[in-house]
Amino acid sequence: MHRNIPPLNAIRAFEAVARHEHLGHAADELNVTHSAVSQQIKHIEEWFEQELFSRVKGRLYLNSAGQELLKGYGSALDLMQNTTDLLLRRGPGEHMTLHCDPAFLSKVIMPLGDVARSAASGVTLDVKTASIAHTAFPDAADIVIDHNQHRNWHNVHREHLLDIHGFPACAPSLLERYPPPTRPLDLRRMPLLHGADRDSWNSWLVEFAGSTSAGCANTYYDDFSMTINAAVRGRGAILADPVLCEFELETGQLVPLFNNTIHEVSYYAFCTNLKYSTRTVRRAFDSIVEILRTHDSKIRALEKNKEPAHRPWEAPSVAQKLD
The missing domain is CATH 3.40.190.290 (D-Maltodextrin-Binding Protein; domain 2)
Known part of the structure; x- marks a missing residue:
């Protein structure tokens, strides 16, 4: 089944920036460059054809559309993390x-x-x-x-x-x-x-x-x-x-x-x-x-x-x- 969702890297970048409200902190967490995170945010906003953040004095704040997106994507990433942890625990030994x-x-x-x-x-x-x-x-x-x-x-x-x-x-x-x-x-x-x-x-x-x-x-x-x-x-x-x-x-x-x-x-x-x-x-x-x-x-x-x-x-x- 084809899933009509943005690329996972863009979703991860969006969720990290939404939590930190800062490109640099999100880049450090994801272990990528500041520029790479900025490109992913641009990519996901272009994908939805609307802005997800408000830019104020170099800081990024979620607007109403971004807040709605974070609810679903944040929960989905949490579930993916929990499931990954469980499966890793089910290995040998x-x-x-x-x-x-x-x-x-x-x-x-x-x-x-x-x-x-x-x-x-x-x-x-x-x-x-x-x-x-x-x-x-x-x-x-x-x-x-x-x-x-x-x-x-x-x-x-x-x-x-x-x-x-x-x-x-x-x-x-x-x-x-x-x-x-x-x-x-x-x-x-x-x-x-x-x-x-x-x-x-x-x-x-x-x-x-x-x-x-x-x-x-x-x-x-x-x-x-x-x-x-x-x-x-x-x-x-x-x-x-x-x-x-x-x-x-x-x-x-x-x-x-x-x-x-x-x-x-x-x-x-x-x-x-x-x-x-x-x-x-x-x-x-x-x-x-x-x-x-x-x-x-x-x-x-x-x-x-x-x-x-x-x-x-x-x-x-x-x-x-x-x-």
Whole structure:
């Protein structure tokens, strides 16, 4: 397709002069002579058959036509620069940065083994677990996995990965120090452990016990993997789930107290539209999404076929129902 636009050298000269409002400074930036820049400005004005600058005492100032042109050409050159930088980064020996919620990384990504590695074959992978800013997509990240949807992030490719549904559980050692609960309201007598989502316990108690978590012995952690570790050590009851707490539930380090579940959080994968347009990042992103969704489907299928968990102090035949 033929594009009816001025020569690129003329566009670059125009944009540089428009920013500097000075021929000499623009020439220094472009590493050409003052005369060469002047010729390119003349060329682009002749191409549009109108002046784009006002000349005042040796300085050049954009007129209304030049200002309109700068908006489009400036954005186009910025996009070309960003795309060039991305492609240069995708060469041999390149790095790719995965920014992931720490609990999800340690309890899901790492046990799956080759999730990130197979998705980024031949690429040095840099994994970050620091807190993710809510204001904008992290500049240094290629892919982000987080439990917030970040609706205020613009120009991003977003994919839902899985949902977390939690139910009360605790370590067997906790039941040696507290009377086994026979109804949901009894959980208020136990210390309650919370993750970054601070309202889940309150929501569960409101729905199934007709009460709240106010006044309980609450402990909050900003990393859910720390919440799980505290629960395993018998520090309190947790809203466990078969995704993040899969190992602890399978090995009996955590035992269910009641079967009723509540939605806690959802996990999403993010990538800027620009980075997703590159083959390496797109391949890694799509692979991570596919692997995690497949893993989630397997867990959901296993959970669906399981018999309802009975509380450890009751025989299956006499297990009491929720009040």
